[in-house]
Amino acid sequence: MTWKLALAGCGNVGTALLEILHRKGAELATRHGFDCRVCLVTDPLRGVALNPEGLDLGTLLEKLRNGGTFNGLPEGLGSFESLLARSGANLFADATPTNLTTGEPGLTHLRVALSRGVHATTSSKGPLAVAAEELESLAKRHGALFRYEGAVMSGTPLVALIRENLAGCAVTKVEGILNGTTNYMLTRMEEGLSYGEALAEAQGKGYAEADPTADVEGWDAAVKVAILSRVVSGVALPVDRVDRTGISALTPEDLRTAKEEGRRIRLVATLIPDPESPVAKVAPERLPLDHPLASVRGATNAATLHTDHLGPITITGPGAGRTETGQALLTDLLAIARLAREEN
Ligand SMILES: NC(=O)C1=CN([C@@H]2O[C@H](COP(=O)(O)OP(=O)(O)OC[C@H]3O[C@@H](n4cnc5c(N)ncnc54)[C@H](OP(=O)(O)O)[C@@H]3O)[C@@H](O)[C@H]2O)C=CC1
Numbered sequence: 001m002t003w004k005l006a007l008a009g010c011g012n013v014g015t016a017l018l019e020i021l022h023r024k025g026a027e028l029a030t031r032h033g034f035d036c037r038v039c040l041v042t043d044p045l046r047g048v049a050l051n052p053e054g055l056d057l058g059t060l061l062e063k064l065r066n067g068g069t070f071n072g073l074p075e076g077l078g079s080f081e082s083l084l085a086r087s088g089a090n091l092f093a094d095a096t097p098t099n100l101t102t103g104e105p106g107l108t109h110l111r112v113a114l115s116r117g118v119h120a121t122t123s124s125k126g127p128l129a130v131a132a133e134e135l136e137s138l139a140k141r142h143g144a145l146f147r148y149e150g151a152v153m154s155g156t157p158l159v160a161l162i163r164e165n166l167a168g169c170a171v172t173k174v175e176g177i178l179n180g181t182t183n184y185m186l187t188r189m190e191e192g193l194s195y196g197e198a199l200a201e202a203q204g205k206g207y208a209e210a211d212p213t214a215d216v217e218g219w220d221a222a223v224k225v226a227i228l229s230r231v232v233s234g235v236a237l238p239v240d241r242v243d244r245t246g247i248s249a250l251t252p253e254d255l256r257t258a259k260e261e262g263r264r265i266r267l268v269a270t271l272i273p274d275p276e277s278p279v280a281k282v283a284p285e286r287l288p289l290d291h292p293l294a295s296v297r298g299a300t301n302a303a304t305l306h307t308d309h310l311g312p313i314t315i316t317g318p319g320a321g322r323t324e325t326g327q328a329l330l331t332d333l334l335a336i337a338r339l340a341r342e343e344n
């Protein structure tokens with residue numbers, strides 16, 4: 001079967017996905033049976049590239065590298081719904097910016113795709129913060145698969161670990177570092193950078209949200225706690241129910257003092273999905289150096305899952321990054337292709 005992919009958002013993550021598909025297209029087809037053509041790419045500044053037969057990724061990426069628009073490629077104009085219909089896509093990847101209040105623009109894209117029975121993945125947390133339940137039932141109703149591995153811990157497969165590998169285990173507590181930008185900033189501030197310098201570096205590396213307030217004020221980690229509540233226990237947790245403190249009040253002095261006292265400050269997310277005494281929290285904590293989360297540095301994330309059958313399991317890996325999150329979208333696309341194959 002040939003998969004026809006539509007992509008919305010050609011920033012860090014969307015472009016990285018296209019690069020991976022271009023570089024590894026042949027290998028994905030032979031090793032994973034994933035024969036994929038990219039038929040639609042949309043982005044406000046780049047424009048629209050559309051070709052139901054498949055776009056030439058080499059040409060497209062060259063244009064992206066040169067800061068150019070998609071003019072000159074087979075092009076289409078119109079609403080996302082009409083573009084998606086004209087592209088003939090049966091797979092959709094959303095890599096648009098996160099808006100935790102409206103869920104847009106990803107929410108509209110996903111509603112359109114899933115209602116047409118188009119399988120979808122997103123790395124944006126916005127649609128999940130606003131309408132996770134609606135999107136999951138829309139997918140079910142229209143026979144589509146909907147996945148969001150990249151929304152938590154980038155390409156590090158935490159969601160799949162909980163849903164698939166730990167199926168049958170109860171997860172009684174999650175404790176982790178779930179935001180790459182702030183962990184990178186705290187690491188660099190320990191090394192002597194100012195708050196502003198550390199934030200600018202994180203932005204330059206493509207880790208931060210378009211509006212980095214989401215990172216530094218703990219919103220990004222809070223929405224990830226809310227998403228994990230759904231994944232771990234099926235319980236919807238509104239983001240504003242997460243007790244949240246960010247890192248914006250921390251100074252290099254606080255980090256130095258902690259270090260002198262044999263501690264390290266980390267932005268720790270905690271989830272205890274207990275119906276009797278639930279805990280959902282994001283706050284800077286002064287961890288002793290032998291705490292497993294104290295040694296997590298840079299944009300790396302980590303999560304310890306406390307489970308009934310296996311005890312604690314810790315997964316560590318990139319929590320942000322363009323290729324890393326492109327990989328998360330790819331993981332979902334491959335899983336969708338595999339599951340769809342198994343269903344037929
Ligand atoms: N970067 C990372 O490490 C990670 C990112 N994520 C999530 O992935 C998503 C993408 O992140 P990232 O690539 O870094 O963000 P970028 O801001 O680099 O890219 C987003 C792109 O989407 C475009 N866009 C905006 N509105 C639309 C629209 N209506 N239709 C199509 N494209 C649109 C933006 O254009 P313009 O700039 O002109 O608005 C921009 O080019 C975000 O939701 C982020 O939270 C998740 C995990 C890690």
Ligand SMILES: N[C@@H](CC=O)C(=O)O
Binds near residue numbers: 181
């Ligand atoms: N801005 C986020 C990107 C990934 O979700 C982060 O820094 O973790």
